[in-house]
Amino acid sequence: MLDKTDDISLQVECWLAQFEHALTDAGDLTLLFHPDSFWRDVLALSWTIKTLNGVDAILRELPGDARSARPIGFAIAPNRAPPRRVTRAGICAIEAIINFETALGRCSGIIRLIGDAAADNRLKAWTLLTALDELKGFEEQVGAMRPRGDSYSRDFRGPNWLDQREASAAYADRDPTVLVVGAGQAGLAIAARLTQLKVDTLIVERWPRIGDNWRRRYHALTLHNQVHVNHLPYMPFPPNWPVYIPKDKLANWFEAYVDAMELNAWTGIELESGSYDEAQGRWTVVLRRVDGTTRTLHPRHIVMATGVSGIPNLPDIPSLKNFSGQVLHASQYDDGENWKGRRALVIGTGNSGHDIAQDLHSSGAEVTLVQRSATLVTNIEPSAQLAYANYGDGTLEDNDLIATSMPLALARRSHQMLTEQSRQLDQVLLDGLTRIGFKLDFGEDSTGWQFKYLTRGGGYYFNVGCSDLLVEGAIRLAQFSDIESFVAEGVRIRNGETIKADLIVLATGYKGQQHLVRKLFGDDVADRVGPIWGFGDAQELRNMFTRTAQPGLWFIAGSLAQCRIYSKYLALQIKAIEEGLLPRATD
Structure with missing residues (x-):
């Protein structure tokens, strides 16, 4: 029985062992989940971002998802916060960070256990998170996977690093796989994630400089939340930064980030229109420069990173x-x-x-x-x-x-x-x-x-x-x-x-993103996608960070923290589609 010891780690290990046995051997999951339980899956088992509430709802979907994903190796994650007692949403629980694998990926998650008064206070899962971290064979090019840049393998007569960077960003003889619209925190985060997954990505930004979306705002602006929440992926802010970041300091960091992370970005250029070719599985987009000249590209994916809202709302005051x-x-x-x-x-x-x-x-x-x-x-x-x-x-x-x-x-x-x-x-x-x-x-x-x-x-x-x-x-x-x-x-x-x-x-304020979608891509695409941001009947933000009903059209927005977190999951989906592991759109 899970509640016969005071050793928190042992209790978590016992639950995980029973959980894995139930998934792999068609055991009884009903004994493991609290009646008022929650399961949130972020791509790991279902390739979607979804939340299910209640043991009946969880048991309707979890076994089938597990049969497809084939998760194994559930264990307490080493080198992470150890299992501990916490209070979340007013409820005392045992919380543990876990690791596991599926047939396609390496995953992490969090389990929270509470006693079930109706079952002799047996410890059961109150919340379970299962989240995809990386795809096997397609890991990010960071840490041990970083490129070597060997001194001894240089071609002294060939292009050097700068030549290669300039050629990469010019797109003279190729189209990007992904076009990211907007170079705020959302655009930079998703472009950085995709670049580390070796997905060819171009950012387009309407302002003359990266960071101008912050730099051009009112003079006294600073962020309203504190620095330790707001890091971008891979490059945390320096430890001497102020608690509340001034807008111009953040803008300059964005500019440096593009250079340091080797992101391809065009500034002073705006997406004018786009249409999708279902047969070829790609977009035709027209980009307009400030001088009025245009460039046509054919990306397979467009990520709209223009913020929660991008068109100023001007109320009708006659x-x-x-x-x-x-x-x-x-x-x-x-x-x-x-x-x-x-x-x-x-x-x-x-x-x-x-x-x-x-x-x-x-x-x-x-x-x-x-x-x-x-x-x-x-x-x-x-x-x-x-x-x-x-x-x-x-x-x-x-x-x-x-x-x-x-x-x-x-x-x-x-x-x-x-x-x-x-x-x-x-x-x-x-x-x-x-x-x-x-x-x-x-x-x-x-x-x-x-x-x-x-x-x-x-x-x-x-x-x-x-x-x-x-x-x-x-x-x-x-x-x-x-x-x-x-x-x-x-x-x-x-x-x-x-x-x-x-x-x-x-x-x-500003109008919602669906107004911009309608302007750029037309009524059919806007109607197909539907509302963006906010909560509908489901327990997730609508059309954010995940596949939409329009193939090849994605949305990312939110705070720096939201963009840092969910850019990873959006990038993994695009990478999985490019490698043939995932269909291009939701049903």
């Missing part, structure tokens, strides 16, 4: 045309110095709206922040960092696997608990905001800021001082619902007051 001053979307805003001594309205109360309002105020402008809808507000420290508490201890590799192992339902439960903790920590600030009429919310079912991000890409603010300025009255607050109309000199409020302005900044 009377806005009456305003005689300057109107900017937040994406166009740079610096408040030009507005010193002048008046500004910032419409929108997410991170960008608050930060721009604070930047304008710091530059000496008279600022009014206009709230359109209820907004979650949390102090950047410690409240906003609670979600990353695990990253304060242990290795990045272990913490990424732990993050991957949390099924949606338990992640929601965890964030509900964190949101309540944040409310208590921030009570003084929240009371002050309520007092001035700021409309607060805490996410759907009080799941907090991270689920706002995962479902809508915004709707929250990490307070770095703007909320305090609002409470003090240094920045004025107005409600959009109180605006009667925009007029030449600003806005007229329903009580007859006019709030004067020289500048209006629309911090109104």
Whole structure:
């Protein structure tokens, strides 16, 4: 019996032995899974990213997936965090990192065991993660697999390293296998993963320099989460970097990363259109340079790495045309110095709206922040960092696997608990905001800021001082619902007051990726793919990091941590398709 010893490692080993026996010899899995259990598979057994909840649902799919994948060798992973007792989503459990193999790959995972009160407190699996790490015979070209670059095998009359790099990036006589659209953290992460798997990959970026997607944002911007969470694959940030990374420092790192990781990238060039040839299994894409000239390529895969959203959302405000001053979307805003001594309205109360309002105020402008809808507000420290508490201890590799192992339902439960903790920590600030009429919310079912991000890409603010300025009255607050109309000199409020302005900044967010898909690839492709980002009926982000209904079209987006984690799994799928191990699209 699993519960007859206090030795945690022995209990885990016993469960793993019984689990492997049940999978390989058609044993009884029902004794091994808690009634309220979760299995998340990330390519290891099913070649999909999926989560199943409940022992009945797990037993309907796990045996069949196991017969196809043929997993063996389940064991506690050496050189990783040892089995330990933890609390996840409010539940005490034994947690262990495991290794195993399948017919095609080497895998890792996490098992969490809890007692089943209905079975004499027998230890059973509460959560199980099975994740593919590498394909046998197609390992990444890193570490022991790195290229040699032998001194004695050089061709002194042939091209040197630089010649080879320039020829590789020119694509004069070939097409890339993969075209990555966008050179932010998503594009760089997936391009680096694919390059290490020897998949020919080209990044195209519309801005003149790598990193401009951060470099060109407003002057005072820094990341809102801490440095130890935000590394890119293979190259962690130096240990002397600041806790909160400035935008220009990150932008310069992106540029250096492309060079150091030998990624092929074209800048100042934009994807204009694309069409897919089913018979040939490849795309025809037209790329347009800033000078108007074009280049046509035929990649087999396109990875859209343009962010959770890429097209500015400009709300239809009929009377806005009456305003005689300057109107900017937040994406166009740079610096408040030009507005010193002048008046500004910032419409929108997410991170960008608050930060721009604070930047304008710091530059000496008279600022009014206009709230359109209820907004979650949390102090950047410690409240906003609670979600990353695990990253304060242990290795990045272990913490990424732990993050991957949390099924949606338990992640929601965890964030509900964190949101309540944040409310208590921030009570003084929240009371002050309520007092001035700021409309607060805490996410759907009080799941907090991270689920706002995962479902809508915004709707929250990490307070770095703007909320305090609002409470003090240094920045004025107005409600959009109180605006009667925009007029030449600003806005007229329903009580007859006019709030004067020289500048209006629309911090109104962005449209979802499906709008860009429709623009670039047409209605048929957009309709075939369907919604992107957010959660549908399944317990995974829609169409992210995995095959879609459109062959050869992939999506990656999210924070640096999300892109670091899931770029590995997306790259493994593309590599498997290229090697004939996996069909090109979902059924």
